[in-house]
Amino acid sequence: MRDTARLREWIARLIRSKVPLYLALILLAVWTLFPFYTGAISALSTEGGVGALWPQARHLTTRYVADLIRGDDRLLPPLLNSAVVTLVTIAIVLVLALPAGYGFSRWRGRTSRSVYLLFFVLRMLPPIALVIPWFLIIAGWDLMDTYIGLVITYIPFRLCLGVWLMKGFFDTIPFEIEEAAAIDGASAWQTFTRVILPLSRNGVSVTIVFAGIQSYIEYMYAVSLTRRVTTTLPVFIAAFATPWSIRYQHMLGAALIGTIPMILLFLAAQKQIVRGVTGGMIKG
């Protein structure tokens, strides 16, 4: 009887202590990191060491990573292709989404609301819905395996997202600022370029980050619309695994190296990412 009471007290003290917290920390960290850890070991191992749970000195090699950097399977061309497609998409989306987001924010009317709602619905379309017509259209226009062909198909979805993010941002800028400009006799366009744009750095960076990520990681359109010349990084990574064979070291090396730009972006734009994922609900 006394023993169970003591046990109960001991359990209660254990729960109140920091032990459960640290247990949770360890479990969550292992769950998150284990694939990265074993993946990194195997990317740096010879055939015999692939899949090992612990790094084994006799199997370690940088041969496959070197292959990706300057050998037969260079990672740089697809990385550059991804960069080109991403940057061009971002630029076009910004040019269109900035004024549109502003317009939808300030133009309060039934037409404006319905059109905006349409943008919002289109943003949710699954990409599979349009990949088949796009494939035939791009092939018909002779744009297969070109940057233009890929960017054309990337723009609509990212534009809908950009307009949504920018409108949400402009909604937070008070009207009074523009009224002051209007009294000074500035036109709507002048107000936009001289007063509003300089204030929209935060909104622009959220849009850049999200339109950028969505273009950088896109797979379905890239794998359908590129062949050899404009292969992007996600396609390059997946191509190491074919139904016949898998080149594990190259595949894992490319997968992990391809993540570095994303980690850098996250470190640089953490606040914008938080704001973007919460749809501007939380001002980070």
Next chain:
Amino acid sequence: MLRNRKFYFFVLPAVLVIAVLIGFPVVKLFWLSGMRYDLMKGVIEPIGWANFQRILGDTEFLHAILRTLLYVVVVVTANFVLGLTMAVVADRPFKGNRLFQLILMFPMLLIPTAAGVLWRFMYNPTIGPLNSLLKALSLPQVAWLSSSSLAVWSIMLVDIWAWTPYMFLVLYAGLKALPQEPLEAARIDGAGSFKVLRYVTLPMLRPVVFVAVSLKFIDTFRVFAYPWVLTEGGPGGSSHVMSTYIYLNAFRNLKYGLSSAMAVVAMLISLTFSSIFLYFAFTRGRGETA
């Protein structure tokens, strides 16, 4: 109202671009869905509703749709529960908190195909670390991707692993933005930490949770890269979701007409879900979510 009209010119370019770049493929999609489009035999001819009739009899497509729904429900639920756990843990003060949060974000930063190949390696039946780990613990080996009953669950696990950080990020930001007074009041009144979470924190987080879960739901519905990289819908079509099944029919079997009809169905299902979301966001949740 008239003064408002000047903003018409601001939205016009974007509206035109969208009208062309979404309108054109949508029209083409509907046109294709009524066609027999066989490039191998060089036949392109209208066949009316025949493609849709064939879909109605295609149990594999129906299964892919139902599997997608199951997939979405399981993944989003798990994302939410795990993400909330992470957020609550990360909300506690401890040494190395910031590093811990950064580590939790890592899976989300992987390109989806990279996460796919990483787990394809993890799941490998002979050399994969998961089975090595099981062996080291003297547990039975698992046919993660080669068992037709297990494959789709293994894919779900990857999606859960990869996207829980998103839920964590949103919920953690939500937690940080909450006013502290009600929490303290509840604690002073003697509520345990679980009760505080259930009856005070979660109700206050509701608007954030609503938006995060809905957007995740719609995003997960599009899933393609994970199942395609991991199994291509196999073994024996047992892990097909909507996207992979349509993709297979279009680009492997080259049935552009039939697969377009499936894509029309996929579009309608997705529009239904977005409408439901919009209904709740703009009527019920008005003020809460704006």
